[in-house]
Amino acid sequence: MSLRDLxxxxxxxxxxxxxxLGTGGGGNPYLPLLNMRALxxxxxxxxxxxxxxxxxxxxxxxxxxxGAPLVGQERLIDSLTLARAVSVMESHIGKRFxxxxxxxxxxxxxxxxxxxxxxxxxxxxxxxxxxxxxxxxQMTSVxxxxxxxxxxxxxxxxxxxSIVHEVPSWKWAERVARKICTEYGASAATCxxxxxxxxxxQWCIHxxxxxxxTIGAAVREAQRRHDDPIAALLAVEPGKLLxxxxxxxxxxxxxxxxxxxVVRFDGLDGWRGSQMTINFQNEWxxxxxxxxxxxxxxxxxxxxxxxxxxxxxxxxIRYGQRVTTIALRPPEIFLSPKGLAHVGPRAFGYDLDxxxxxx
Amino acid sequence: MRRIGIDVGGTNxxxxxxxxxxxxxxxxxxxxxxxxxxxxxxxxxxxxTGVLKESTxxxxxxxxxxxxxxxxxxAVVQRRHLTKVGALRxxxxxxxxxxxxxxxxxxxxxxxxxxxxxxxxxxxxxxRLFMPLDExxxxxxxxxxxxxxxxxxxxxxxxxxxxxSHERRAAELVTAVIPDAAxxxxxxxxxxxxxxxxxxxxxxxxxxDLARETIAAFEKxxxxxxxxxxxxxxxxxxxxxxxxxxxxxxxxxxxxxxxxSMRGAAYLSxxxxxxxIDVGGTTTDVGQLRNGFPREANSxxxxxxxxxxxxxxxxxxxxxxxxxxxxxxxxxxxxxxVGYRLLRDGIAFGGAQLTTTDVAVxxxxxxxxxxxxxxxxxxxxxxxxxxxxxxxxxxxIDRMKTEAGDVPLIAVGxxxxxxxxxxxxxxxxxxxxxGDCANAVGAxxxxxxxxxxxxxxxxxxxxxxxxxxxxxxxRAVAAGASRASLTTIESEDMPLAYLPxxxxxxxxxxxxxxxxx
Numbered sequence: 034m035s036l037r038d039l040x041x042x043x044x045x046x047x048x049x050x051x052x053x054l055g056t057g058g059g060g061n062p063y064l065p066l067l068n069m070r071a072l073x074x075x076x077x078x079x080x081x082x083x084x085x086x087x088x089x090x091x092x093x094x095x096x097x098x099x100g101a102p103l104v105g106q107e108r109l110i111d112s113l114t115l116a117r118a119v120s121v122m123e124s125h126i127g128k129r130f131x132x133x134x135x136x137x138x139x140x141x142x143x144x145x146x147x148x149x150x151x152x153x154x155x156x157x158x159x160x161x162x163x164x165x166x167x168x169x170x171q172m173t174s175v176x177x178x179x180x181x182x183x184x185x186x187x188x189x190x191x192x193x194x195s196i197v198h199e200v201p202s203w204k205w206a207e208r209v210a211r212k213i214c215t216e217y218g219a220s221a222a223t224c225x226x227x228x229x230x231x232x233x234x235q236w237c238i239h240x241x242x243x244x245x246x247t248i249g250a251a252v253r254e255a256q257r258r259h260d261d262p263i264a265a266l267l268a269v270e271p272g273k274l275l276x277x278x279x280x281x282x283x284x285x286x287x288x289x290x291x292x293x294x295v296v297r298f299d300g301l302d303g304w305r306g307s308q309m310t311i312n313f314q315n316e317w318x319x320x321x322x323x324x325x326x327x328x329x330x331x332x333x334x335x336x337x338x339x340x341x342x343x344x345x346x347x348x349x350i351r352y353g354q355r356v357t358t359i360a361l362r363p364p365e366i367f368l369s370p371k372g373l374a375h376v377g378p379r380a381f382g383y384d385l386d387x388x389x390x391x392x
Numbered sequence: 393m394r395r396i397g398i399d400v401g402g403t404n405x406x407x408x409x410x411x412x413x414x415x416x417x418x419x420x421x422x423x424x425x426x427x428x429x430x431x432x433x434x435x436x437x438x439x440x441t442g443v444l445k446e447s448t449x450x451x452x453x454x455x456x457x458x459x460x461x462x463x464x465x466x467a468v469v470q471r472r473h474l475t476k477v478g479a480l481r482x483x484x485x486x487x488x489x490x491x492x493x494x495x496x497x498x499x500x501x502x503x504x505x506x507x508x509x510x511x512x513x514x515x516x517x518x519x520r521l522f523m524p525l526d527e528x529x530x531x532x533x534x535x536x537x538x539x540x541x542x543x544x545x546x547x548x549x550x551x552x553x554x555x556x557s558h559e560r561r562a563a564e565l566v567t568a569v570i571p572d573a574a575x576x577x578x579x580x581x582x583x584x585x586x587x588x589x590x591x592x593x594x595x596x597x598x599x600x601d602l603a604r605e606t607i608a609a610f611e612k613x614x615x616x617x618x619x620x621x622x623x624x625x626x627x628x629x630x631x632x633x634x635x636x637x638x639x640x641x642x643x644x645x646x647x648x649x650x651x652x653s654m655r656g657a658a659y660l661s662x663x664x665x666x667x668x669i670d671v672g673g674t675t676t677d678v679g680q681l682r683n684g685f686p687r688e689a690n691s692x693x694x695x696x697x698x699x700x701x702x703x704x705x706x707x708x709x710x711x712x713x714x715x716x717x718x719x720x721x722x723x724x725x726x727x728x729x730v731g732y733r734l735l736r737d738g739i740a741f742g743g744a745q746l747t748t749t750d751v752a753v754x755x756x757x758x759x760x761x762x763x764x765x766x767x768x769x770x771x772x773x774x775x776x777x778x779x780x781x782x783x784x785x786x787x788x789i790d791r792m793k794t795e796a797g798d799v800p801l802i803a804v805g806x807x808x809x810x811x812x813x814x815x816x817x818x819x820x821x822x823x824x825x826x827g828d829c830a831n832a833v834g835a836x837x838x839x840x841x842x843x844x845x846x847x848x849x850x851x852x853x854x855x856x857x858x859x860x861x862x863x864x865x866x867r868a869v870a871a872g873a874s875r876a877s878l879t880t881i882e883s884e885d886m887p888l889a890y891l892p893x894x895x896x897x898x899x900x901x902x903x904x905x906x907x908x909x
Contacts, residue, residue: 064587068489103897104517106585107551109487148489190486191523218516279793285886348886353687355791 050249051143058315059140059166060102077151087230091131096146100220112148122224139166171203178236262342331367397836417443431613460626476506478542482513483550497697509533514550534569548590552579574600603642631841652834671807674729714807804830842868873904
């Protein structure tokens with residue numbers, strides 16, 4: 034089994050790249066990054082491994098924090114609590130995890146598994162189940178693969194521990210876990226359903242930690258050299274420049290617990306005179322240019338600060354910001370008929386046939 | 393209404409008198425090391441013009457003296473005059489892995505970090521108790537602070553903008569042990585975001601001694617000048633607070649210089665919505681006026697390397713000014729400047745460094761120094777230099793605009809001669825009388841504000857906004873505003889993702905005139 038040592042510089046890049054892959058949601062990874070800086074100062078180190086190096090009967094823990102990103106800005110998520118969610122799961126299923134993994138590489142949850150791994154001394158698998166961020170638990174490759182949606186461990190920093198032991202579907206797992214999390218104060222560390230090495234190899238999306246680090250490193254290097262960070266990103270990750278513009282309007286509302294809304298942009302540079310809108314449900318879901326569908330899920334829609342290349346989130350985007358919108362390629366599994374049923378435009382209530390910007 | 397506005401800048405201390413809506417006097421004096429002398433000099437200079445006296449010879453009644461200063465932010469940026477702080481966070485067992493000062497630059501943390509205590513306490517997003525306040529632990533922390541000689545204390549608590557009761561109780565407990573402690577509660581500094589709010593509190597506590605000395609120097613200067621008027625200090629958002637509150641919360645006065653310039657520009661031009669360009673000696677600030685106030689930065693603002701969530705104007709600064717170095721081949725203007733040495737180093741003043749001011753003298757735009765010394769600069773060259781300065785300004789204006797069409801632009805500051813009458817993306821350029829003292833004018837006309845930023849649950853959107861407005865109004869009145877003059881200038885609401893029960897975060901800001909008496 035080959036393990037790669039991650040430097041703190043790699044993790045800085047991971048945080049920046051994960052925020053871009055968050056496609057507007059998932060929360061800014063700044064606080065997890067601060068935790069990792071502190072853990073590295075204390076001497077903790079993280080190792081990365083390929084899924085291919087897992088034995089079929091190894092067990093892998095999937096780590097994520099659940100809750101409202103805003104609560105995470107006040108009740109800062111503690112690294113030991115994330116580690117405890119993993120330990121609670123291990124004692125519940127009676128297995129020791131060979132490695133830990135992200136549920137969603139996009140946003141803060143792309144970095145949080147490292148916080149648990151630092152305390153527990155386990156490697157991180159270079160894979161996840163979304164290759165981006167999505168708002169719901171059934172929007173994962175493992176749900177599309179029909180793998181078990183339980184058990185889920187849910188723990189609180191004050192010592193509360195819950196297990197969602199048996200539910201019939203991923204949607205039920207989402208509903209029950211969300212209720213517990215809300216009672217805890219809308220922030221909880223979770224260990225999502227455990228996976229065998231064989232399941233990870235067959236159903237997870239591979240190389241996504243490396244992808245986030247590569248994207249982040251390219252943008253950071255361009256920032257240092259005062260080059261165009263977005264051109265640098267597109268040089269290392271196949272994608273498409275969709276629109277350059279300025280935010281002219283932001284409408285937000287919550288429904289069913291999600292942040293939904295529309296952002297409008299007026300074109301700049303080569304896009305002057307043109308308008309774009311993006312509809313979001315935590316993440317950027319569908320974009321229209323001059324009324325015509327432009328890009329839609331599962332293609333990744335990334336809205337970036339035109340100057341720094343860093344991601345702009347749906348919770349914080351504001352009037353007047355100058356942004357560049359790009360599309361990145363989704364993993365193959367989301368393009369299958371079953372994949373599109375889980376994460377295509379209709380899964381978000383848009384009566385649109387998926388059409389890739391890359392076709 | 394008769395007010396004196398004073399801007400204590402790095403180089404000059406400007407003073408203006410405004411009577412019944414008109415600028416009747418405007419002067420400049422050099423800023424002094426002890427602050428007091430510079431203010432006294434500027435007031436004396438203003439007095440020497442005769443504007444402060446009635447025709448009978450008696451001193452006029454002044455309703456208020458409003459001072460704006462960059463003193464506090466300079467202390468943080470230059471790492472000077474800072475006090476060691478005892479940091480007390482209420483919120484254990486949460487957030488333990490990111491203690492106070494965790495994201496500070498090490499050099500600044502070394503100067504400000506006295507010691508850190510984290511005890512149980514804090515609230516949930518919906519106002520429920522997160523943990524009961526561990527009062528015994530707070531008292532023990534206070535005793536340890538006392539033993540360590542710490543008198544500046546910053547208290548932060550989880551979700552304190554929603555429920556400040558734990559911070560207030562902890563402040564009482566600390567005061568019981570250290571009666572003369574200067575305590576900053578993070579809930580007095582606003583917004584959701586524990587680390588950023590706590591950072592603001594730590595910076596504020598670190599400025600405790602400087603704030604006390606500076607405000608005392610201001611008060612002495614006013615007293616010594618013989619003017620009997622209440623003292624107000626201007627804040628980042630273009631409003632003022634009474635001196636006592638500024639002494640308690642100096643961080644709110646961080647960015648007031650730039651804000652005052654923009655407010656002054658609005659006042660002098662009579663425009664409420666426009667772009668403003670403030671061209672100084674070294675830098676040019678570009679911002680946008682909305683309803684007569686600068687548009688505020690919404691995101692994290694770094695001060696001296698520390699992340700904060702201050703109410704700060706959204707400004708773009710570029711290295712262009714009256715003292716900017718000019719290189720002719722290839723043509724560059726700025727970003728380096730001779731700064732306050734302009735009258736010594738500029739060619740028109742017998743120095744060796746070509747500056748934008750020299751070019752303006754050669755063109756006959758400015759009547760300063762010795763025109764013969766810059767006679768070698770031909771008109772074509774001068775025009776090229778002006779065009780380059782205009783291009784830099786146009787780029788900055790374009791970056792700060794929030795609408796596609798042409799917008800009006802008000803040009804103020806001592807270097808405003810660099811701004812031509814016709815510019816790309818600008819409908820008209822407005823130069824105003826007394827524009828070089830726009831910052832002191834902005835201080836003189838400042839209003840009082842109140843803000844509310846918190847989460848409301850189980851209310852309709854309209855009810856939540858109305859509740860927030862009531863809180864903001866009460867806060868403005870507490871800060872010295874007359875209730876009848878209050879108007880809402882900002883209202884923003886954001887539903888909270890993932891939270892049930894129609895949770896909505898509302899931010900409302902109101903302003904009003906300073907109450908008489």
